Amino acid sequence: MTEPVADGSWESPGRGLGTALADIARTIGSPVPIESVRVTGASDDSRTVRPGDLYLAFPGSHAHGSNHELEAYERGAVAVLSDRPSTVLPTVVVDDPRRSAGAVCALIHDFPADAMDVYGVTGTNGKTSTALLLAAGLEASGETVGTMTGIGLAGPATWSPTARTTPEAATVQRTLGRFRDEGATAVALEVSSHAVSEHRIDGMRFSAVGFTNLGPDHLDYHGSMDRYFAAKAELFAAHRTAAAAVGIDDVYGRRLAQLVDVPCWRWSVLDIRAEVFGEHIECTGVDTTMTVRTPTGSIDVRLPLLGPHQAGNALAALATALAAGKDLAVVAAGLESVRSVPGRLEKVDAGQPFLALVDYMHNTAGQRRLLPFVRTLVTGRVIVVVGATGERDPGKRFPLGATAAELADVVIVSDESPLSEDADTIRAAVAEGARAARSASVVVEPDRRTALALAVKMAEPDDVVVVAGRGCDTEQAYGRDIVEFDDRVVLREVLKDLRRETGDRL
Numbered sequence: 001m002t003e004p005v006a007d008g009s010w011e012s013p014g015r016g017l018g019t020a021l022a023d024i025a026r027t028i029g030s031p032v033p034i035e036s037v038r039v040t041g042a043s044d045d046s047r048t049v050r051p052g053d054l055y056l057a058f059p060g061s062h063a064h065g066s067n068h069e070l071e072a073y074e075r076g077a078v079a080v081l082s083d084r085p086s087t088v089l090p091t092v093v094v095d096d097p098r099r100s101a102g103a104v105c106a107l108i109h110d111f112p113a114d115a116m117d118v119y120g121v122t123g124t125n126g127k128t129s130t131a132l133l134l135a136a137g138l139e140a141s142g143e144t145v146g147t148m149t150g151i152g153l154a155g156p157a158t159w160s161p162t163a164r165t166t167p168e169a170a171t172v173q174r175t176l177g178r179f180r181d182e183g184a185t186a187v188a189l190e191v192s193s194h195a196v197s198e199h200r201i202d203g204m205r206f207s208a209v210g211f212t213n214l215g216p217d218h219l220d221y222h223g224s225m226d227r228y229f230a231a232k233a234e235l236f237a238a239h240r241t242a243a244a245a246v247g248i249d250d251v252y253g254r255r256l257a258q259l260v261d262v263p264c265w266r267w268s269v270l271d272i273r274a275e276v277f278g279e280h281i282e283c284t285g286v287d288t289t290m291t292v293r294t295p296t297g298s299i300d301v302r303l304p305l306l307g308p309h310q311a312g313n314a315l316a317a318l319a320t321a322l323a324a325g326k327d328l329a330v331v332a333a334g335l336e337s338v339r340s341v342p343g344r345l346e347k348v349d350a351g352q353p354f355l356a357l358v359d360y361m362h363n364t365a366g367q368r369r370l371l372p373f374v375r376t377l378v379t380g381r382v383i384v385v386v387g388a389t390g391e392r393d394p395g396k397r398f399p400l401g402a403t404a405a406e407l408a409d410v411v412i413v414s415d416e417s418p419l420s421e422d423a424d425t426i427r428a429a430v431a432e433g434a435r436a437a438r439s440a441s442v443v444v445e446p447d448r449r450t451a452l453a454l455a456v457k458m459a460e461p462d463d464v465v466v467v468a469g470r471g472c473d474t475e476q477a478y479g480r481d482i483v484e485f486d487d488r489v490v491l492r493e494v495l496k497d498l499r500r501e502t503g504d505r506l
Ligand SMILES: CC(=O)N[C@H]1[C@@H](OP(=O)(O)OP(=O)(O)OC[C@H]2O[C@@H](n3ccc(=O)[nH]c3=O)[C@H](O)[C@@H]2O)O[C@H](CO)[C@@H](O)[C@@H]1O[C@H](C)C(=O)N[C@@H](C)C(=O)N[C@H](CCC(=O)O)C(=O)O
Pocket: 044, 045, 046, 047, 057, 058, 059, 060, 061, 062, 063, 064, 065, 066, 068, 163, 164, 165, 166, 167, 192, 193, 194, 195, 198, 221
């Protein structure tokens, strides 16, 4: 069992003598609790508080952070920011502490975003890929780049895992401070809609923000597509960003492009009026090529990445960099240097006579974009392992099963990370969707390793096995039990087992 830790749990660099609590209170217009206390860092999680920290005691959906203030105190917190006074530490009391956290943490870390160009990437699908492509384009332009994505927090000199797409404000600002101190000049930051709604990215202004696309997801959290869209759109307000790049190939992107009141570069593969227009897109089993037309010229681009979605993501990255004034040819060369995005249509090759891929598709928009492309790569069947994660939009489970069955020949329903939910219930919803489609054979196998082994045993030469849903996640969580499970590693292992079992067949 692994102990949970907050995102980016490295030591805070601390800034000199720290920041006076009185200055923090004044910054957010709260009464000054005590003049002499100084803080050197901030944490929203008592389990990862460091000596000298300000403990951000947020109201949560399970409990109030103040329930954990004794642990924060014992770990060395010297003050609290909350909507209620602490019983043990001086507290800056404010109505909505999340709303103040960005500005406060930026102050504590000496406004790191002001020392670098910070770029944001948002959208339902493609944020991580686009952020990493953008980072490569910025590197090619001479920047030293840090990235904050769901894959990890990667600075010029350090790397840290993360549990979220976008961490809380304390981690965002601490990580920006770290990147700055490591010499970063630019940062590519993946921004979820939760991050906008929960003020995780408050306290800074982006140089440019890119939008990939919007499709049904996170509706349990936002309640409707309109509210989900509104959360994304807020990121494009002039107080948040100096420039924008917006994909206009879906209805929400077109709506967004009309709302944006900062300089906006639209990108598209459908509408030639877009400032960044991708055409002649060709996708093979080894690369993706296209011609990109822009107001500053046209260029041929060859991406060593698989799938038409990566052409879109590359256009989003390119448009974001161009919106910030970067050079087309230089950025394009940077995009071409990205050889893979971990867990995104990643090939696993153990010498088997069929294609095996791991991908992080976890909504129907991703399935609809990728599975038809995957089918073009083989002449045989498409065998998909599908499931759904707990504590995430239950409404997408049935459609995930149904869409997999609509687009594949064989669907193996298995577990992802049920977290605190009942695995049988999640699996049943996905399987019900798969069976309702009545178009593929459906097998249910709860144990993921057995499911992967089953998929490779079924595969004939010229078939393709797609292990979907978890990408490069390295852990599977059943309640509090966390086991190591990387789909890419296990898929390779079961392919090797099969090779041993069948001898010369593979
Ligand atoms: C909706 C949401 O953002 N929830 C987050 C929130 O949970 P919660 O409100 O239930 O927290 P809680 O358990 O009641 O605890 C309240 C407070 O006490 C603190 N605490 C809690 C326990 C403890 O021992 N010590 C302690 O200090 C917590 O840090 C929190 O500040 O605070 C928890 C601790 O920080 C987070 O783990 C949890 O993220 C949940 C698990 C999560 O994953 N949220 C998802 C929906 C999310 O944010 N997703 C987006 C988008 C993903 C995508 O793009 O697909 C993301 O950016 O990752």
